[in-house]
Amino acid sequence: MSSTTHHDDGDIVYPSAVPFVLAHLACLGAFWSGVTATSIWLAIGLYWLRMFAVTGGYHRYFSHRTYKTSRFFQFVLAVLAQSTAQKSVFWWASKHRHHHRYADTEHDVHSPVQTSFAYSHVGWIFSRDHHTFDDSTIADLTKFPELRWLHRFEIAPAILLAGICYAIDGWAGLFVGFFWSTVAVYHGTFCINSLAHVHGDKDYVTGDESRNNWWLAIITMGEGWHNNHHAYQYSVRQGFRWWQIDPTYYIILGLSKLRLVWDLKQPPQAVIERSQALPPRVIERSAERLAASVPLDRVVSAFREAYAATPSLPELHWPSLTLAELRVAMGALQERAGDRLAEFQQQAHDAWLQWDASSWQMPVLPSREQLSAKASAMFVRTPSLDAIAARAHELLVEAMHARLVALPADASPRRGG
Template identity: 50%
Template sequence: MVGVTVAGEIRGRYQWGAVIPFVLIHIGVLAAFFAPPTPTLLAWLAGSYFLRMFGVTAGYHRYFSHRSYRLGRTAQFLMAVLAQTSGQKGVLWWAAHHRQHHRYADREQDVHSPWQRGFWWSHIGWILANDYDSYDPKKVADWAKFPELLWLDRHHWVPAAGYGALILALGGFPAFIWGFIISTVLLYHCTFAINSVAHLAGSRRFDTPDHSRNNWLLAILTLGEGWHNNHHFSMGSCRQGYRWWEIDVTYMVIKALSLVGIATDLRPFRTPAAAIERAS
């Protein structure tokens, strides 16, 4: 059965320096009552959401956590900046905890398993708790050698704050509400749903030693991350959607970047196509 324990049973307490901004940005969504949606504002919302979701999926996840493709140093830094405009802490912090998740997926040491500590913890609780405020630098020693990434990780709020200020300057208060506040909240919960919902609801193509699921709705909302069982079967692959109908927009963009020489050494799925068909 899915665990029903909550964060209070874990060692630490919530880190209020993270909880307060998290709560405030959710309250900020109410400002939409003073800036009703228009086609322009919805364009701000969609454009900002999908741009930054690409930073989460291609940056935090497939690049910094799994090294599933390569970037030059400048492109690497820009990808880190884009990822951190989402407000999900530093790239080293994100990668370190995600690597631990894969090492212990849905076991006791998993940082955000709904099967171990309940839905609330896996979706929101862990990211706001003192338990995981820091990370083991040994888990990201490959990235810690880059001083610019260390600086970004220590000042993880800078890209998000700068991005919000840019939207405010370009589009005014209504664009800030829709293009930053609301889109950030949507980014949070769609990203977090991979940790929670994608380990509870969906189909399982591969018999992995965890509870990962493929969820088509989450795949749409997260540019391909919802093919989560595929990912847990071949976590080092740059591609997560393998059948023609498993749309993986993140992979499509990375593939396009490879065609112009920005991304290189895209790592393929770890088994032949025939093996995928047999497992389907």
Template identity: 50%
Template sequence: MRQWVDSDYFPEGPDAVRERPDRFEFRRCLPFLFLHLGCVAVIWVGWSPVAVAVAMALYLARMFAITGFYHRYFSHRSFRTSRTMQFLLAVFGNTAIQRGALWWASVHRHHHKHADQEPDVHSPGLRGFWWAHIGWMTSSKNFPTNYDSIRDFARYPELVFLNRFDLIVPLLFGAGLYFLGAILHVHASVLGTSGAQMFVWGFFVSTVVLLHGTLFINSLAHVFGSRRFQTADDSRNNLALAVITLGEGWHNNHHRYMGAARQGFVWWEIDVTYYLLKLLSWAGLVWDLKPVPRSVLEEAHRLPVVPEAA
């Protein structure tokens, strides 16, 4: 039970946990069951335009928190910001309920180091589509944070605290949604919402859709799409995934050059996350957005796009 509160609690040590067989474990599946079953509560709480609008807005905002902050900042350091701002970015990303920024980034760095090779924890070509999509998250082997691979951020105690106690922010987020709905129920009853309804739509429905949208990059983006660059992995570019993930669908581009703040390498490749990061840079909240090197851009324009699908 203590590990549900303290994600770094391993009596036998994290290294021993990482040596366990990579397999489905029902105990690790419980959080996902909780989130998915919570969506069924829409049968009882109903819906309202305001609750659905909040769910959609939270999907977009938290997708940006994952793609712009968890991924492009904490995983790849594709721009710079202040220490205060990076803490706020980690808090914002934690509302997506995809664990702490340091765990997320350490897993993603490992993925790039071993993409679609045997050590990769979520390769559809090695362990099948569903394991790559969500099965790997049900294995306790993949639960400990590898702080050695994220030393650049692990030196900040406030980030380690957020990563270790990664349920604090989601609990406060859920409570805030409930109280927002309750306040609107009393003071703006014409909107037809309630605390329970806002909680179900904003917390459960929005989060589950967000979770699968994010995980599609692990699964679908290595199976369906086109390949501009002949990388050593199975990464694909996929317009549909780029739309639902605000730009992450240009996955083959990203695997060709992971350090750039931009993943849509040519003008027509929609990358909403990059556009929003540019806005933040104009506001002075982030800076030094790393560009795609000219040589890679020239390669992108020179090479034909090869349509491929599994």
């Protein structure tokens, strides 16, 4: 095991890509072996069994610890999960925990927002930067010697299952039963990384682009309620509402009745009802998105011109300008301009709320109240809208200050008379 940080250089680790490519090519072996009824049923059964191993094992147990189980059943889950040939539970859990920590930021391991749909779907797996993982994030897992052994021989469960499929139905059992289901589970899993951050609805403010998608929930046994999951990642169920189908949760609930698992973690009612204040990290990311909707360069340019053209205002020296001086200057300009500026600012604000950023031509930033109104249009209901707006305003002032102090000394306003 080794640790790594996210510095993707775009290189492709071809040796790691070979098994993945061969698994896809092996599906074509069905033209030679033929397709039997047994192999079809084998493929269907193994798809659902191993999809649960991904959702209930890799994801909800090893990555998020949403329930507890015995050491023996933990090992069973690990073997079933690694039979999907999606690397070891160490690698999977570490990468997924990293994803939640940096979801849809430049540090995310698979974000369609930061890279491309194709890269987020599958390309990231073959990048040299993602071949290793940060073992410091999974100390709760690496303490088990049997899991360390499975990590060392991570492909062994998949090879064993392939052999069983061949024993059941010969070459058709191998090519159709094993490889068809393996490739289908690959892409069902990968759709959560890609499609679930592109298509669907946002029921919760999460600071990222996670979405709820009902048809993804069907093919992934409940994982399509991805926005719910990002709203509270420690919940054993991802379908928060009664109509949000979540087969993985139903199976785990059944296992709890058999006393194979226990201590199932449920989402707090305040989270479900969106009555709980958002975590600081989510407020920060949401504020950054809100601030990005303001055409700041246009505001800075208009501010410099309006300040220079307004008489009786003290001269500013940009390179030594402090944040406090900028706030005073912005207030003085707005006060001097009076009702006329306020009228134009309201007109610009009304258009800005309709997502027309080019309409904002004013020499002042949107007020906190205006940012709150914009936040209400951008995000679903949350008690933290005012906190998001306040933080966005601070970010805009800081960014405006950074642009102004970067100006050369001779760029200070000049006035005559």
